Amino acid sequence: MSTQVEAAPIAAPRPRGGIAQSVNDSLVVAKRNLIRMTRIPEMIIFGMIQPVMFVVLFSYVFGGSMQIGNSTSPEVYREFLMAGIFAQTVTFATAGAGAGIADDMHKGLIDRFRSLPMARGAVLTGRTLADLVQTTLTVVVLVVVALLVGWRVHEGIPKALAAFALLLLLGYAFSWIGALIGLSVRTPEAATSGGLIWLFPVTFISNAFVDSSNLTPWLRHIAEWNPFSATVQACRELFGNPGVSTSDAWPMQHSVLASVIWSVLIIVLFRTLAVRKYRSATA
Template identity: 85%
Template sequence: MAVIDAKPTTTLAPRSGGGVMQSVRDSLVIAKRNLIRMTRIPEMIIFGLIQPIMFVVLFTYVFGGSMKVGGSTDPATYKEFLMAGIFAQTVTFATAGAGAGIADDMNKGLIDRFRSLPMSRGAVLTGRTLADLVQTMLTVIVLAVVALIVGWRVHEGIPKMLGAFGLLLLLGYAFSWIGALIGLSVRTPEAATSGGLIWLFPVTFISNAFADTGNMTPWLAHIAEWNPFSATVQACRELFGNPGVSQSNAWPMQHAVWASLIWSVLILVVFRTLAVRKYRSATA
């Protein structure tokens, strides 16, 4: 009787580590997958552009003549004051989309399929947030063109302008990890969208984005001046050379560029750690 020599079979198991380079490669693969998906659903990009453009038009032409900046009600002054706030609001509102996308992947079982592959666990979230960052970058470029059309101008040169946009994208990327954590914590994309927006409105409106903090009551002005969102808006106004540079003695307003960097890096480190930990426990 013939004896069949049976060899043990091996299965691929997901890696929890795999080294930095492997994690980078896995993240880029996931980012590419999400970017391809975005190009196949162009309405995602189109709808993402409509909202910030509407804010520019509404605030510029509806509220511009009644807003006071540094004692002036000149609409042209408010246009330049406004745009740093609109840019910052645009990059942070992408948080809701990031959370909804991750919640959708979880709901459809796509994350379970990724879990079965020999890839870095954190790469799934990193790739998703990088793809969202690319989409945000495209949105900001289009928004900048619209801003130039309505009268916004940069007065401090191209290097400082690029630095301001770099701070904006860093803030948006940091906030996208808050969205990732929300997306992993809820059951449906709809809940992720609602959860991603409900805290963004007070963060963006209790700030110096749309109104001069000098016109606020003292206690509200103090909150607005220490808001991480306000630090980035203030830094962008300084780097763009736009009006509205605060005379406040609050440290984030006096050192806005450093405050923006510190806040963004701190948010990124804390919420990336929490999101990856949540992802690992959800897929364990």
């Protein structure tokens, strides 16, 4: 006589919540993009060369002709300059983010992702996170170069780390603008051009490379309310570098808070637009 033992039913895995699935999917896509970057090292190398060239050119070509406060010392200008170069570096990564997404669109990869049971915003979030990692590596190299040309931190390591956190937050915010551009154009070349055209006025009509008090009144007002300028000003204060603004404009008086507010608003706005565009985009 044989006895049959009924197997206990195996419980089905509990479904993950929306947030858990979104985070997991985003990390998977980010890992995919990071692996791709390591297989194309020239992407990282060329991304590091440009900011290093800006440091050297601005420091030694314009260093003796720029007035910061009452000083025209090249050493003072180098310390003034670095917050602007750091901010420019993290925002110029926008063009790369847009080009990468446009390339995925052009190859049909985005359509494949859209056919999978994954969170809708995970593809874009993963891409922007991977770009943030690459930007962080570039900033680390840039810090070494800055130290070599004479830049120093005067307010201690904790404040310096806070400044770099603001920079990376700004870079992450701008990468969502790049994501929207990449989804809106047909080719990676167009995404690169579209990602740079608007960045030049944003970075140069600011306090990054010149003292904004020396600008004409209408340009000075634009520069003082520029989100880019708020982060540059906050970094100068946290680094203890020269060029702290005496302007009465609210973003200059509360630069750290203004930097956070601007970055968060940009992320919320452009992530919403980019995810909406992703849902309706076709190859």
